[in-house]
Amino acid sequence: MEKFTSLSAVAAALPEANIDTDKIIPARFLKTTKRTGLGKHAFDSMRYHPDGTENPDFVLNQLPWRHAEILITHDNLGCGSSREHAPWALLDFGIRCVIAPSFADIFFNNCFKNGILPICLPRELCDALMEDARMGSNARLTVDLPRQVVIRPDGKEIPFEIDPFRKHMLIEGLDDIGQTLLHEKRIDTYEEQVAHDRPWVPTISID
Amino acid sequence: MAPRTLFDKIWDHHVVETLPDGTSILYIDRHLVHEVTSPQAFEGLRLAGRRLRHPEKTVAVVDHNVPTSDRSQPIEEEDSRNQIETLERNVKEFGVPYFPLLSSSQGIVHVVGPEQGISLPGMTIVCGDSHTSTHGAMGSLAFGIGTSEVEHVMATQTILQRPARNMRVTVEGTPGNGVSAKDIMLAIIGHIGTAGGTGHVIEFAGSAIRGLDMAGRMTICNMSIEAGARAGMVAPDDVTFEYVRNRPFAPKGDDFDKAVAYWRTLASDEGAHFDKEITLRAEDIAPSLTWGTSPETVVSITGTVPDPEQETDEAVKVQRRRMLEYMGLEAGQTIAGVPVDVVFIGSCTNSRIEDLRAVAHVAAGRKVAEGVRAMIVPGSGLVKQQAEQEGLDKIFLDAGFEWREAGCSMCLGMNPDRLTPQQRCASTSNRNFEGRQGPAGRTHLLSPAMAAAAAVTGCLTDVRELI
Structure with a gap:
């Protein structure tokens, strides 16, 4: 996973609440067996007309936001399906940071697993950052993860909260599995204990 | 010990270790796998040279892509066929139990789990699918996960989690004629909204919920995710135990009795704390439906x-x-x-x-x-x-x-x-x-x-x- 430390980039404003993961990546594009290549289908129904041509009114089709690396939305971003294809599609498009007043739980988790930083900020601050974003490439936002601040184009800093474990994993670009396997002995012990306490738990075998 | 909720008890019974920052390594009893959200996870294991820790606690099925027409013919859509064949290769390589397309046991993963007795009360159950909340109707802690977490469970049989907050939705009374579990759940989602349960696990309680059969309880728990909740649960009771009895993979005989004795201890204690409480009257709910493009x-x-x-x-x-x-x-x-x-x-x-x-x-x-x-x-x-x-x-x-x-x-x-x-x-x-x-x-x-x-x-x- 790519490390996330600091990012200075164009931000795109998508002032909608309840942007679901079907909207981020519709089910018909989930038939891949890879993590990459989904960027061209990100926000498919908003980005393209039914005939496949681009919708020029959609922010991610406009310059400079075609190159946005930060996305700002309203409440409950990423609700619905658990598909990790949603953060994969965002990442493949180039998004490394999403900012919203609130997130759906599974999407929030999935972002961290892919080196995308989700930042939760109050609605009025999100609206202010959207105003910055609308100024385009002259108004880059900077996200400084070690210091936990978003720096606005005028230099003002907005602090944000993040779970220390997740911050560490993002900054170091660490793999969760490797970390958990450091505790493998504890998992062995747990399994022995459960085999003793609840021996009736069946295992599955299908011929 | 302080009174605990159903969620608290199942959580406590599955914590392998709690890390200094409060994240827990939570043990997973059952991992359900389907063709859409698993290929990248199997590939990840292969690339890292890792084994799948417990194939015998894992079950795979094909459901999302499968044709629902005549199955004697090959699958026409190439990318769908490829995803199904990829799963078949993966389950073979990693030794995962699998219900193939032509088996009479094949079906939607959240129907198959309870039906086969694979999903049982008191278990932690995950699947790379948000509607895994369905299995909470058994009195289990069941939730959807992303593909990176699927790989994590495959490799470690655990998941990294922080405890959710407790929420209780109580529905009292007797539903009117023509009012089903679906209408009750739509009414709940309409009431609390699609983010009403965010960060919470919802326990569904009250006489109207107790009065539902297992299918109805599964409908309710299934749509917990549409209310933003990570999981939905119903405390296991005699309706649950009778449903589980004699299912193919359920405990049998003496083991079943021991299991029931354990399952009976799981219901929320009197006085257990819920961070959020909602109460509805079943009599106030009419047959309902959605008019817009959000379940609320x-x-x-x-x-x-x-x-x-x-x-x-x-x-x-x-x-x-x-x-x-x-x-x-x-x-x-x-x-x-x-x-x-x-x-x-x-x-x-x-x-x-x-x-x-x-x-x-x-x-x-x-x-x-x-x-x-x-x-x-x-x-x-x-x-x-x-x-x-x-x-x-x-x-x-x-x-x-x-x-x-x-x-x-x-x-x-x-x-x-x-x-x-x-x-x-x-x-x-x-x-x-x-x-x-x-x-x-x-x-x-x-x-x-x-x-x-x-x-x-x-x-x-x-x-x-x-x-």
């Missing part, structure tokens, strides 16, 4: 389409206007009587035998209205067999319904079962998002009985007029 846009069948201009939040107002346009509806319009093109009866929400009986009850002796395509997609091969033993298939076919093979089908249209643009569908599934059932398709979520009523009248109809 719920209206009673006797109601009208709400007016966006009444919304106070400007962003919500804009979004509601967009919903009306997308759905081809007008503010103030009576919802009953809106014509439908397609009726879809199926999905992990409503494709169990009890759901199909409710459909047959309405459909018997009637005909699907002219110009309406009405599909019934059972949740599993075993549900299909059971329905045929009861003669339900004959009722459906006589009425003009399509009687298809098991799978996710038109709930999300990954197989050829899709709406065409602007087609209006009365659907027993769980999501009405834009394009969910096919690009520009229009979805109204409702109960199986209400879907059957729409099929035979050709429009959204109060099922109480037909039963």
Whole structure:
């Protein structure tokens, strides 16, 4: 996973609440067996007309936001399906940071697993950052993860909260599995204990 | 010890270790796998040279992509076939138990788990699918995860989690005629909204919930995710234990009795703390459905389409206007009587035998209205067999319904079962998002009985007029 430390980039404003993961990546594009290549289908129904041509009114089709690396939305971003294809599609498009007043739980988790930083900020601050974003490439936002601040184009800093474990994993670009396997002995012990306490738990075998 | 909730107890019983920052390594008893969210996880294991720690605690099934038409023919869509074949190669390589396409046990993963006794009370159950919350009806802690977490569970049989907050939704009383578990859940989501349960696990309680059969409880827990909750649960009781008894993979004999004794200890203690509490009266709930493109846009069948201009939040107002346009509806319009093109009866929400009986009850002796395509997609091969033993298939076919093979089908249209643009569908599934059932398709979520009523009248109809 790519490390996330600091990012200075164009931000795109998508002032909608309840942007679901079907909207981020519709089910018909989930038939891949890879993590990459989904960027061209990100926000498919908003980005393209039914005939496949681009919708020029959609922010991610406009310059400079075609190159946005930060996305700002309203409440409950990423609700619905658990598909990790949603953060994969965002990442493949180039998004490394999403900012919203609130997130759906599974999407929030999935972002961290892919080196995308989700930042939760109050609605009025999100609206202010959207105003910055609308100024385009002259108004880059900077996200400084070690210091936990978003720096606005005028230099003002907005602090944000993040779970220390997740911050560490993002900054170091660490793999969760490797970390958990450091505790493998504890998992062995747990399994022995459960085999003793609840021996009736069946295992599955299908011929 | 302080009084604990059902969630607290199952959580406590599965914590392997709590790390200094409060994150826990949580043990997973059952890992359910399907073809769409697993290929990248298996590939990850292979690339890292890791083993799958417990194949015997893992079960795989194909459901999202499978055709629901004649299965004697090869799968036409190449990318779907590739995903299914990839799963078949992966389960073989890693030794994962698997219900193949042509097995009578194949079906939607959230129907198969409980039906086979693979999902049991008190367990932690995960799957790379948000509707894993369904299994919480067994009295288990069950939730959906992303593909990176699927790989994590494969490699370690654990997941990294922080405890969720506890929420209780109590529904007291007796539902009226024609009011099903689906109507109760739509009413709850309409009440608390799609983010009402975010960060929480919801325990469903009260006499109206206790009075539901297991299929009804699964419908309720299934749509917990539509209320934003990570999981939904119902405390296991005698209804649960009788359901579990004699299921193929459930404990048998003496083991079953020991299991029941343990399961009986799991219900929330008197005085346990809930961070959020909601109470509804079953008598206040009418047959319901959605009018918009979010599951919280719920209206009673006797109601009208709400007016966006009444919304106070400007962003919500804009979004509601967009919903009306997308759905081809007008503010103030009576919802009953809106014509439908397609009726879809199926999905992990409503494709169990009890759901199909409710459909047959309405459909018997009637005909699907002219110009309406009405599909019934059972949740599993075993549900299909059971329905045929009861003669339900004959009722459906006589009425003009399509009687298809098991799978996710038109709930999300990954197989050829899709709406065409602007087609209006009365659907027993769980999501009405834009394009969910096919690009520009229009979805109204409702109960199986209400879907059957729409099929035979050709429009959204109060099922109480037909039963």
